[in-house]
Amino acid sequence: KQEVTQIPAALSVPEGENLVLNCSFTDSAIYNLQWFRQDPGKGLTSLLLIQSSQREQTSGRLNASLDKSSGRSTLYIAASQPGDSATYLCAVSRGHNTDKLIFGTGTRLQVFP
Amino acid sequence: EPEVTQTPSHQVTQMGQEVILRCVPISNHLYFYWYRQILGQKVEFLVSFYNNEISEKSEIFDDQFSVERPDGSNFTLKIRSTKLEDSAMYFCASSAETSQAQYFGPGTRLLVL
Numbered sequence: 683k684q685e686v687t688q689i690p691a692a693l694s695v696p697e698g699e700n701l702v703l704n705c706s707f708t709d710s711a712i713y714n715l716q717w718f719r720q721d722p723g724k725g726l727t728s729l730l731l732i733q734s735s736q737r738e739q740t741s742g743r744l745n746a747s748l749d750k751s752s753g754r755s756t757l758y759i760a761a762s763q764p765g766d767s768a769t770y771l772c773a774v775s776r777g778h779n780t781d782k783l784i785f786g787t788g789t790r791l792q793v794f795p
Numbered sequence: 796e797p798e799v800t801q802t803p804s805h806q807v808t809q810m811g812q813e814v815i816l817r818c819v820p821i822s823n824h825l826y827f828y829w830y831r832q833i834l835g836q837k838v839e840f841l842v843s844f845y846n847n848e849i850s851e852k853s854e855i856f857d858d859q860f861s862v863e864r865p866d867g868s869n870f871t872l873k874i875r876s877t878k879l880e881d882s883a884m885y886f887c888a889s890s891a892e893t894s895q896a897q898y899f900g901p902g903t904r905l906l907v908l
Contacts, residue, residue: 713894725801725886725901726838771838780851781826781894782840 684709686774686786694792697764703757703789705772710753713777717746717757720769720788729770730757734777762793797821799900801887807906808877816872816903818887827870828888828897829862831855838886844870845893877907 685708695701705715714733718726730739730746732755738747745758755772769790773783800819808814820827829841843850844862861873870889874881884904888897 716896718899723904725799726888726899728896728898731896773838775894777894781890781897782828782843782851782853783830783838783897784840785838787837 684712684774684776684784686772686784688770688772688786688789690789691787692790692792694794695762697762697793697795699762699793701759701762701791703759703770703791705755705757705786707753707755707774707784709776710750711776712750712774713781715746715748715755715772715774716783717744717755718771718773720771722769726771759791762791764793764795767792797823799887799889799898801885801900801903803903804901805904805906807908810879810907811876814874814877814905816874816885816887816905818870818872818900819868820870820887820889821891821898822868824889824891824898826850826890826893826897827862827864828890829872830886830888830899831883832886832902833880833883841872841885874905877905879907881905882907 689704716731717729732748743760748755769788771788773785802817827844832838842852884902886902887900890897
Protein backbone atom coordinates (compact mmCIF):
# COMPACT_ATOMS: atom_id res chain seq x y z
CA LYS A 683 0.00 0.00 0.00
CA GLN A 684 1.42 3.36 -1.04
CA GLU A 685 2.30 5.70 1.83
CA VAL A 686 3.35 9.30 1.25
CA THR A 687 5.24 11.20 3.93
CA GLN A 688 6.30 14.82 4.03
CA ILE A 689 9.07 16.26 6.13
CA PRO A 690 9.18 18.63 7.89
CA ALA A 691 5.59 18.87 9.10
CA ALA A 692 6.04 22.58 9.73
CA LEU A 693 8.63 25.17 8.83
CA SER A 694 9.02 28.81 9.79
CA VAL A 695 11.61 30.91 7.98
CA PRO A 696 12.45 34.58 7.42
CA GLU A 697 11.67 36.14 4.09
CA GLY A 698 14.31 35.64 1.41
CA GLU A 699 15.45 32.16 2.39
CA ASN A 700 15.67 29.32 -0.07
CA LEU A 701 13.66 26.32 1.09
CA VAL A 702 13.52 22.60 0.45
CA LEU A 703 10.39 20.61 1.20
CA ASN A 704 10.61 16.85 1.12
CA CYS A 705 8.18 14.17 0.00
CA SER A 706 8.83 10.43 0.16
CA PHE A 707 6.73 7.53 -1.05
CA THR A 708 7.04 3.84 -0.27
CA ASP A 709 6.15 2.35 -3.66
CA SER A 710 8.37 3.62 -6.47
CA ALA A 711 5.93 2.39 -9.16
CA ILE A 712 4.35 5.80 -9.66
CA TYR A 713 3.12 7.39 -12.87
CA ASN A 714 3.41 10.99 -11.76
CA LEU A 715 3.80 13.24 -8.75
CA GLN A 716 1.98 16.50 -8.23
CA TRP A 717 2.75 19.32 -5.79
CA PHE A 718 -0.07 21.47 -4.46
CA ARG A 719 -0.46 24.50 -2.29
CA GLN A 720 -3.34 24.76 0.19
CA ASP A 721 -4.22 27.99 1.94
CA PRO A 722 -6.13 27.70 5.27
CA GLY A 723 -9.71 26.60 4.68
CA LYS A 724 -9.25 26.72 0.93
CA GLY A 725 -8.89 24.41 -2.01
CA LEU A 726 -5.74 22.94 -3.54
CA THR A 727 -3.78 24.88 -6.12
CA SER A 728 -1.73 22.77 -8.50
CA LEU A 729 1.89 23.94 -8.58
CA LEU A 730 3.85 21.37 -10.55
CA LEU A 731 3.36 17.95 -12.10
CA ILE A 732 6.31 15.65 -12.70
CA GLN A 733 5.85 12.60 -14.88
CA SER A 734 7.74 9.50 -13.80
CA SER A 735 10.04 9.80 -16.83
CA GLN A 736 11.08 13.32 -15.82
CA ARG A 737 13.65 14.40 -13.26
CA GLU A 738 12.44 17.91 -12.56
CA GLN A 739 10.00 20.66 -13.38
CA THR A 740 10.28 24.40 -12.86
CA SER A 741 7.74 27.18 -12.55
CA GLY A 742 8.97 30.60 -11.57
CA ARG A 743 10.64 30.38 -8.15
CA LEU A 744 9.57 26.76 -7.74
CA ASN A 745 11.56 23.73 -8.77
CA ALA A 746 10.45 20.17 -8.13
CA SER A 747 12.69 17.16 -8.57
CA LEU A 748 11.85 13.49 -8.63
CA ASP A 749 14.02 10.47 -7.84
CA LYS A 750 11.64 7.63 -8.46
CA SER A 751 14.04 4.85 -7.60
CA SER A 752 14.64 6.20 -4.11
CA GLY A 753 11.02 7.23 -3.63
CA ARG A 754 11.69 10.93 -3.13
CA SER A 755 10.69 14.31 -4.43
CA THR A 756 11.76 17.74 -3.31
CA LEU A 757 10.14 21.10 -3.80
CA TYR A 758 12.63 23.93 -3.85
CA ILE A 759 11.33 27.46 -3.24
CA ALA A 760 13.77 30.23 -4.06
CA ALA A 761 13.78 33.59 -2.33
CA SER A 762 10.75 32.86 -0.16
CA GLN A 763 8.13 35.56 0.41
CA PRO A 764 5.40 35.99 3.05
CA GLY A 765 2.87 35.19 0.31
CA ASP A 766 4.36 31.70 0.07
CA SER A 767 2.95 30.90 3.52
CA ALA A 768 0.62 27.92 3.08
CA THR A 769 0.54 24.16 3.41
CA TYR A 770 2.33 22.30 0.63
CA LEU A 771 1.07 18.86 -0.33
CA CYS A 772 2.57 16.25 -2.57
CA ALA A 773 0.50 13.50 -4.15
CA VAL A 774 1.39 10.49 -6.28
CA SER A 775 -0.53 8.62 -8.91
CA ARG A 776 0.21 5.02 -9.74
CA GLY A 777 -1.19 4.93 -13.27
CA HIS A 778 -2.00 1.44 -14.62
CA ASN A 779 -5.77 1.89 -14.72
CA THR A 780 -5.85 4.14 -11.71
CA ASP A 781 -5.27 7.86 -11.56
CA LYS A 782 -6.34 8.48 -8.00
CA LEU A 783 -3.97 10.72 -6.11
CA ILE A 784 -2.50 9.55 -2.81
CA PHE A 785 -1.63 12.52 -0.68
CA GLY A 786 1.02 13.22 1.91
CA THR A 787 0.37 14.89 5.22
CA GLY A 788 1.72 18.24 4.06
CA THR A 789 4.31 20.76 5.19
CA ARG A 790 2.93 23.91 6.79
CA LEU A 791 5.17 26.78 5.77
CA GLN A 792 5.28 30.19 7.37
CA VAL A 793 7.48 32.90 5.89
CA PHE A 794 7.77 35.94 8.12
CA PRO A 795 8.88 39.42 7.02
CA GLU B 796 -7.90 31.02 -16.39
CA PRO B 797 -10.49 28.23 -16.27
CA GLU B 798 -11.17 26.85 -12.82
CA VAL B 799 -13.26 24.25 -11.05
CA THR B 800 -16.14 25.71 -9.07
CA GLN B 801 -18.13 24.14 -6.24
CA THR B 802 -21.38 24.97 -4.50
CA PRO B 803 -22.28 25.46 -1.77
CA SER B 804 -19.12 26.62 -0.01
CA HIS B 805 -20.57 25.53 3.34
CA GLN B 806 -23.39 23.19 4.23
CA VAL B 807 -24.76 22.27 7.62
CA THR B 808 -27.12 19.31 7.82
CA GLN B 809 -28.72 17.01 10.35
CA MET B 810 -27.58 13.42 10.65
CA GLY B 811 -29.63 11.18 8.37
CA GLN B 812 -30.39 13.91 5.84
CA GLU B 813 -29.44 13.77 2.20
CA VAL B 814 -26.99 16.28 0.79
CA ILE B 815 -25.95 17.04 -2.77
CA LEU B 816 -22.64 18.73 -3.42
CA ARG B 817 -22.23 20.35 -6.79
CA CYS B 818 -19.22 20.93 -8.98
CA VAL B 819 -18.61 22.50 -12.36
CA PRO B 820 -15.37 21.03 -13.76
CA ILE B 821 -13.15 22.82 -16.25
CA SER B 822 -15.09 22.80 -19.51
CA ASN B 823 -12.85 20.69 -21.75
CA HIS B 824 -11.91 18.18 -19.05
CA LEU B 825 -13.12 14.61 -19.31
CA TYR B 826 -12.04 13.07 -15.98
CA PHE B 827 -13.71 14.01 -12.73
CA TYR B 828 -12.94 13.21 -9.14
CA TRP B 829 -14.17 13.70 -5.60
CA TYR B 830 -11.83 13.80 -2.63
CA ARG B 831 -12.42 14.68 0.99
CA GLN B 832 -10.36 16.02 3.83
CA ILE B 833 -11.41 15.50 7.41
CA LEU B 834 -10.11 18.31 9.60
CA GLY B 835 -6.44 17.79 10.37
CA GLN B 836 -6.12 14.71 8.18
CA LYS B 837 -4.86 13.85 4.72
CA VAL B 838 -6.81 14.47 1.56
CA GLU B 839 -8.45 11.14 0.64
CA PHE B 840 -9.68 9.89 -2.72
CA LEU B 841 -13.36 9.01 -2.97
CA VAL B 842 -14.23 8.34 -6.60
CA SER B 843 -13.22 8.96 -10.18
CA PHE B 844 -15.64 9.30 -13.09
CA TYR B 845 -15.18 9.12 -16.83
CA ASN B 846 -17.50 8.67 -19.78
CA ASN B 847 -20.56 8.77 -17.55
CA GLU B 848 -19.48 5.99 -15.28
CA ILE B 849 -17.41 5.41 -12.17
CA SER B 850 -13.83 4.44 -13.03
CA GLU B 851 -12.68 3.74 -9.51
CA LYS B 852 -13.94 4.18 -5.97
CA SER B 853 -12.38 3.90 -2.56
CA GLU B 854 -13.53 1.94 0.45
CA ILE B 855 -15.03 5.15 1.81
CA PHE B 856 -17.37 5.41 -1.17
CA ASP B 857 -20.03 3.01 0.07
CA ASP B 858 -23.69 2.67 -0.90
CA GLN B 859 -24.52 5.96 0.82
CA PHE B 860 -22.55 7.83 -1.82
CA SER B 861 -23.37 8.36 -5.47
CA VAL B 862 -22.11 10.58 -8.27
CA GLU B 863 -23.82 11.90 -11.33
CA ARG B 864 -23.19 14.11 -14.30
CA PRO B 865 -26.75 15.32 -14.87
CA ASP B 866 -25.87 17.57 -17.80
CA GLY B 867 -22.87 18.68 -19.81
CA SER B 868 -21.41 20.87 -17.11
CA ASN B 869 -22.31 19.74 -13.60
CA PHE B 870 -20.87 16.88 -11.57
CA THR B 871 -22.55 16.03 -8.28
CA LEU B 872 -21.82 14.00 -5.18
CA LYS B 873 -24.83 12.79 -3.20
CA ILE B 874 -24.72 11.44 0.31
CA ARG B 875 -28.04 9.73 0.98
CA SER B 876 -28.08 9.55 4.76
CA THR B 877 -25.36 11.63 6.33
CA LYS B 878 -23.42 10.50 9.39
CA LEU B 879 -21.43 12.55 11.85
CA GLU B 880 -18.22 11.15 10.40
CA ASP B 881 -19.09 12.54 6.96
CA SER B 882 -18.19 15.99 8.27
CA ALA B 883 -15.27 17.09 6.11
CA MET B 884 -14.19 19.36 3.30
CA TYR B 885 -15.19 17.82 -0.02
CA PHE B 886 -13.14 18.68 -3.08
CA CYS B 887 -14.05 18.17 -6.69
CA ALA B 888 -11.25 17.89 -9.24
CA SER B 889 -10.97 17.46 -12.98
CA SER B 890 -8.28 16.65 -15.51
CA ALA B 891 -8.06 16.79 -19.28
CA GLU B 892 -6.58 13.33 -19.60
CA THR B 893 -6.01 10.43 -17.30
CA SER B 894 -2.86 10.72 -15.21
CA GLN B 895 -2.44 14.38 -16.09
CA ALA B 896 -2.59 17.26 -13.63
CA GLN B 897 -5.74 17.35 -11.56
CA TYR B 898 -7.24 20.75 -10.83
CA PHE B 899 -9.19 21.18 -7.65
CA GLY B 900 -12.13 23.33 -6.71
CA PRO B 901 -12.32 25.45 -3.55
CA GLY B 902 -14.23 22.76 -1.66
CA THR B 903 -17.51 22.41 0.19
CA ARG B 904 -17.26 22.30 3.95
CA LEU B 905 -19.90 19.86 5.18
CA LEU B 906 -20.88 19.77 8.82
CA VAL B 907 -23.20 17.01 10.01
CA LEU B 908 -24.87 17.62 13.37
